[in-house]
Amino acid sequence: MKKIFLLAIALLGTIQFMAQQPTTMITTLTNGAILRTEVSEVEKITFVDSLFNLNNNGYRILEADELCWPDDRLLPYFPAPASSIRSLDMPAASLSDEERVMFCTLQGIVNRTRPRIILYNHNEEPRDTWPTAHNLSITATSTSAPYTLVKLFKDEIKGLVLYSNEKSNHYSNLAVTIAGLDRLLPVTEGIRSKLVANGMDFPVVEDLTSLTMTNAYAIYNYLYNNYWSRCNHRLLISERPNIPYVHDIGVACGSACVWLDPRTSSERSILDKFLKDMTPGRDFVLGWYPEERSGVGEATKYGLSSVPADYFENATVYTAVNKPVKIPPVPKRPKLENKIYAAVYISDGDNIQYCQHAMAKIFEQSGRGQMAMNWTISPALADFSPSMLNYYYGKATNNDCFVSGPSGMGYTMPFNGLGSGSGEYYLSSGPKLTPYIQLTQRYIEKAGLRVITIWDNISTSQRKAFADNCPYLYGLTINDYERQNGRLPYAVQSGWLPIAPQYPCYRGTADEMAEFFNRDIKNFKGTEPMFVTGQADVWNLGPDKLIALRSKLNALSPNNVKIVRADHWFNYYNEARHLPFNITMLQDMAITSSPNKTSARYAADGSPSDGYIWISRTSDGTGWVKMDFKETYKISRYVIRHAEAAGLEPQLNSRDFTIETSLDGETWTTVGTHTGNTLPVTDASITPIDARYVRVNVTNSGTDGIVRIGDIEIYGAH
Amino acid sequence: MKKNLVFATLLLVALSGQAQEKVMNILKTDGTNAQTRVADMKQISFLAVEAGDQGLLVKTLDGETAFVLFESNPVVTISNGKLTVKPSSATAMRFEINDIAEILFGDESDATPIRKTEGFAFVMQDGSVLLRNIPKGIKPCIYSIDGRNLPTPPFQGGELRLSRATLGPGIFIVKVGTLSTKIKL
Numbered sequence: 001m002k003k004i005f006l007l008a009i010a011l012l013g014t015i016q017f018m019a020q021q022p023t024t025m026i027t028t029l030t031n032g033a034i035l036r037t038e039v040s041e042v043e044k045i046t047f048v049d050s051l052f053n054l055n056n057n058g059y060r061i062l063e064a065d066e067l068c069w070p071d072d073r074l075l076p077y078f079p080a081p082a083s084s085i086r087s088l089d090m091p092a093a094s095l096s097d098e099e100r101v102m103f104c105t106l107q108g109i110v111n112r113t114r115p116r117i118i119l120y121n122h123n124e125e126p127r128d129t130w131p132t133a134h135n136l137s138i139t140a141t142s143t144s145a146p147y148t149l150v151k152l153f154k155d156e157i158k159g160l161v162l163y164s165n166e167k168s169n170h171y172s173n174l175a176v177t178i179a180g181l182d183r184l185l186p187v188t189e190g191i192r193s194k195l196v197a198n199g200m201d202f203p204v205v206e207d208l209t210s211l212t213m214t215n216a217y218a219i220y221n222y223l224y225n226n227y228w229s230r231c232n233h234r235l236l237i238s239e240r241p242n243i244p245y246v247h248d249i250g251v252a253c254g255s256a257c258v259w260l261d262p263r264t265s266s267e268r269s270i271l272d273k274f275l276k277d278m279t280p281g282r283d284f285v286l287g288w289y290p291e292e293r294s295g296v297g298e299a300t301k302y303g304l305s306s307v308p309a310d311y312f313e314n315a316t317v318y319t320a321v322n323k324p325v326k327i328p329p330v331p332k333r334p335k336l337e338n339k340i341y342a343a344v345y346i347s348d349g350d351n352i353q354y355c356q357h358a359m360a361k362i363f364e365q366s367g368r369g370q371m372a373m374n375w376t377i378s379p380a381l382a383d384f385s386p387s388m389l390n391y392y393y394g395k396a397t398n399n400d401c402f403v404s405g406p407s408g409m410g411y412t413m414p415f416n417g418l419g420s421g422s423g424e425y426y427l428s429s430g431p432k433l434t435p436y437i438q439l440t441q442r443y444i445e446k447a448g449l450r451v452i453t454i455w456d457n458i459s460t461s462q463r464k465a466f467a468d469n470c471p472y473l474y475g476l477t478i479n480d481y482e483r484q485n486g487r488l489p490y491a492v493q494s495g496w497l498p499i500a501p502q503y504p505c506y507r508g509t510a511d512e513m514a515e516f517f518n519r520d521i522k523n524f525k526g527t528e529p530m531f532v533t534g535q536a537d538v539w540n541l542g543p544d545k546l547i548a549l550r551s552k553l554n555a556l557s558p559n560n561v562k563i564v565r566a567d568h569w570f571n572y573y574n575e576a577r578h579l580p581f582n583i584t585m586l587q588d589m590a591i592t593s594s595p596n597k598t599s600a601r602y603a604a605d606g607s608p609s610d611g612y613i614w615i616s617r618t619s620d621g622t623g624w625v626k627m628d629f630k631e632t633y634k635i636s637r638y639v640i641r642h643a644e645a646a647g648l649e650p651q652l653n654s655r656d657f658t659i660e661t662s663l664d665g666e667t668w669t670t671v672g673t674h675t676g677n678t679l680p681v682t683d684a685s686i687t688p689i690d691a692r693y694v695r696v697n698v699t700n701s702g703t704d705g706i707v708r709i710g711d712i713e714i715y716g717a718h
Numbered sequence: 719m720k721k722n723l724v725f726a727t728l729l730l731v732a733l734s735g736q737a738q739e740k741v742m743n744i745l746k747t748d749g750t751n752a753q754t755r756v757a758d759m760k761q762i763s764f765l766a767v768e769a770g771d772q773g774l775l776v777k778t779l780d781g782e783t784a785f786v787l788f789e790s791n792p793v794v795t796i797s798n799g800k801l802t803v804k805p806s807s808a809t810a811m812r813f814e815i816n817d818i819a820e821i822l823f824g825d826e827s828d829a830t831p832i833r834k835t836e837g838f839a840f841v842m843q844d845g846s847v848l849l850r851n852i853p854k855g856i857k858p859c860i861y862s863i864d865g866r867n868l869p870t871p872p873f874q875g876g877e878l879r880l881s882r883a884t885l886g887p888g889i890f891i892v893k894v895g896t897l898s899t900k901i902k903l
Binding site: 039678 | 735736737738739740741742743744745746747748752753754755756757758759760761762763764765766772788791806815816818819820821822823
């Protein structure tokens, strides 16, 4: 979503916000994608003839450089999946690693034109979990004749890249890269023989077997010098050779595929050449590294994030099911008490292969739903698989809160808390991280994630960059590995953004979690609220074991510990410190509206999504929502999410509206007047004003005359 | 996307495994291009606030220009080789894609270079239609929906405004040179 540009003019004590949005051309595609182009940036539009190849079904075969890939998207828009998709169970077909690489490459080439192949490679979650969640119809390929799948799509293949792993298995990645660019299949001599035996004698277009390089440095340097200029620079695949998972999306996009270890200086020098050519805030690395911190850290140096995905499969299929994320309403919370507020996070959700596989199982464990648990999950899923996010949102209870895995849109590590001494910075300056933070803002908002778990820490300037560029946040957590003198302190950045150390930050037993929490709980006096937070290592401490923490903490301070959702926790935290917090989250709030088609509660339920929005009954373009907070707060900010934030057409965003406050519900003061709005979100800070009531009064709705309010947030303090 | 839709948008016949189709190319002021397959497009609309006299200009290869103000909320669709511009308050204009030279954004003055070479502007606004810079020697023809040739109201200075006041309510076909369009008054 576009950042809001508002011009505020002080006018007789109120503030008038005049829209400064440029005229925008909205191109809607048949798969639901919406492309925004500012009219002032257009020189002219022409229609040109494009010569293309047809497959045997009469479809245009898309090349890697013909994908629709707007700058504000992580991934290109793919055509919607075919009505019936061919599947192949690769383990059941007893395919070698090299064969799997070839099939995964075939999948990328074929699915680029239109998703028609799904490959099963990772038998962890139930087989039909994700095809069902994406409403796909699957036709299985016989595992005794897997090459029939190649035969089915052979007219979309131009030939072969012949390679051998004898000198180095990195030739596999080189072959895959070339294959994606030229619609070739990467094959060894043995696989070529199998193709011939199955009646497919493709020509060898590239023969890599005569190359003499023997190590990663030389092979990827060869790739860089000879093919990188033809590759897209937006998505770099970092995948262990012969691990055929994200090859499909890399091949479809025409990406380079590498496996370089930054701990080795020569390999780091090559990796840096690739990373240096990429654009922070737009581009990213997909896959994994030989070692976590050095790999993620190396990309971070260039302001680039890494989306861990080494075993994520079928990205080309799931990203093509283009649906808005359906963010569920946030439960209301009670008033702040002098209690101990604990937030418990579950690790590793930054890794989308974990979200696809292990998490699908762990989410079914007993214990989930019985106490508040905060599940890290990747905002990148908003592009990779919005239906996957919707799957988890659909299953979530009020006790399941989702937060962003480290450290926003993809894994970055500005500060390595386990580095030499008490830690080291991979990225010391704030400005270099700012494009990544702006990207993060867009994606956490798309995904509905209000808290980011930072690994491991960020500098003062980086904290400010988050506060300046990420208004969607309720708070950040950082990791306290106990490597410094004393505890990492809690902090509040820019007067509103709380930053809380996870203490413990990664523990595998409920006893350890309780022991860490007790270092604070034992000092609780009951005279003021206390806040503790910690992160469980999901591989050892899933919900079935984590639930034991509830009784352990209660035993430490009977009836005083409240284990709460992270979004509640940060709002409690700010409330306790007399800082602005979202008062529409309070249970006590009463809300009314008119004229109602849907219930008033939808106007401030924490969800902007379609199905949870307030809609007016009449079509005269007017309607209002009134909130009574039952006591007086100092109101300093309001956020209104319009129809587009719900995934509806931009033309339906409310155009003209006012925000009014009142102490008694009788006399109203206009604190904001908005005219000519076309943007999806209005986020305005105002001179703090005492009020018990707030009213949003729409005087000119979207183009159809019906008022739609996705969600309202009002920020106030005691 | 339905298979038949793809076929419908193929503009030239497939030959030997190859074919041609139209791609919309947006040339940006920074020199970059953004291309979208016509087959993938559903519609184009515009979000405009106080766009004033700014609008959409469709210039055809024979030198004519049609102009639609942004404030009339035009929606552009492409189907079966035809581009349709439908303002909310007026009847749609249709163009053969093969006849379109370029689409520009701006005010009427952006049509000037073409007007000097026999082009004219076709402005749809507030339910009326204004034909400007009608080339000398060309008389606009107006037809009723059932094909009757109606008298053309007097025009001067190359300008002709068609409204309910001049033609009465109804649907009409206006033809100027090789450009024709249907209007609703």
